[in-house]
Amino acid sequence: MKRLVILMGMVLLPHGVFAEAGVPAFALSRVIDFALENEPKLSVLGKDIEAAKHTVDAAKGGRWPRLDLEAGITRYRYAAPITPISGAPQNGGGFPPFDKDIYDASLTLKLPIYRGGRLVKNVEIAEINRLIAERALHQGRQELVFNVTSVYCKILELEELLKAHEQNVRQLEEHRRVTEQFVKAGSAARVDLMKTDVELAHGRQQVLATQNAGAAAYALLRSLMGVDESYPRFTVAEEPFPEKGYPPEEKAVEVALRQRPDYLKVKARTELFQARLDLARGKRLPSVDVAGEYGERAGDSLSFKENWNIGLRLSYPLFDGGITRAEIKKGMVELERTGEELRAVRLSIVREVREAYLAVADAEKRLAVAREAISSAEENLRVEQLKYETGVGTTRDVIDAQTALLRATTDRHQASYDLAAAKAALDKALGSNAYGEVASR
DSSP, rough: OOOOEGGGGOOOOOOOOOOOOOOOOHHHHHHHHHHHHHHHHHHHHHHHHHHHHHHOOOOOOOSSSSEEEEEEEEEEEEESSSSOOOOOOOGGSSSEEEEEEEEEEEEEEEEEOOTTTTTHHHHHHHHHHEEEEEEEEHHHHHHHHHHHHHHHHHHHHHHHHHHHHHHHHHHHHHHHHHHHHHHHHHOHHHHHHHHHHHHHHHHHHHHHHHHHHHHHHHHHHHHHOOTTTTTTOOEOOOOOEEEOOOOHHHHHHHHHHOOOOOHHHHHHHHHHHHHHHHHHHHHHHHHEEEEEEEEEEETTOOOOEEEEEEEEEEEOOOOTHHHHHHHHHHHHHHHHHHHHHHHHHHHHHHHHHHHHHHHHHHHHHHHHHHHHHHHHHHHHHHHHHHHHHHTSSOOOHHHHHHHHHHHHHHHHHHHHHHHHHHHHHHHHHHHSSSSSSOOOO
């Protein structure tokens, strides 16, 4: 299949069987927009992005100086110096006053100079987590668009099936009327009427089953849209799908790997675990900080004396009970694991893309065959009805012809639904859709 160009508008799925007077009808684009705006799971994923952005700000703040204001009162058993020795007595210094109650207030400064690359890695990890949250939202949006589109097409298919079943019931009712006249005239056996009644009862059951399936489909659609029982009732209206072309099958996997949010999310997770591993390794490196303090202390006389200090602090880890070594080994295992996860997702994408192209081609062929079968079935039913009315045919022949027509009609609508669903699945497999954004950035 060198080039597959799919026109979604070719799928004809009329509407209106489930429509009610005074109830608004929503087109697919409106349903999707509503779902993307109101579905609660997407709102949760959006909040995850907001939280991740705040985490990025917090990580960036770790590179800035830290100022703390501290104040307190301390009671000693023995009198303690209020301030350090301030100099020689002749210069106004000497031993400081002592007191058991010490009041103090100070402003402390700590400025990180070097942390073995951990400050930068913390920001990088926060940015990757934000990117993962964004791709999770894109994945959720695409899955929601696919699910809504599938249910929308299913409802339209059920509407057509309901019309076909109702038409079948009307035909059986007409055949029963003719058969009843023949029975009264003595030209047909009563068993023919009984056979017709059995088929008529089965046809009416199919109408009820289709109506119930339509109600269940609407309930599922409301759930996907994020509305509860308090939201007013509505029906769906047919809307031609946007015309769009698809890449050649041999290039489809390459396109999918650029766009699929689940694949991009796992790629970001690989980067995340690599950054975490680098962060753990950075804990073996020294840390350098500028530290300073300005404060005042006083005793019960509340005669405060000021003091300050500033310095450069070096810290080097010598032994931590093997914690850092364990974290590094854990990071290496997690990195290997996510590498295998990435490979698994890629294999899944290759399979999904291939199956989606095959499903579209299969549905198109079945739809063409089903359309031809309907013409033959309609003509066969006309002939059998004419034969029966002229006394040449039998009731069984008419019922079989009606069953064949119903089956051909059902096959056509099923093929139409399968084609629409296959196209939606192909959009999802490629990482894009007719109504949602492409996941990659």
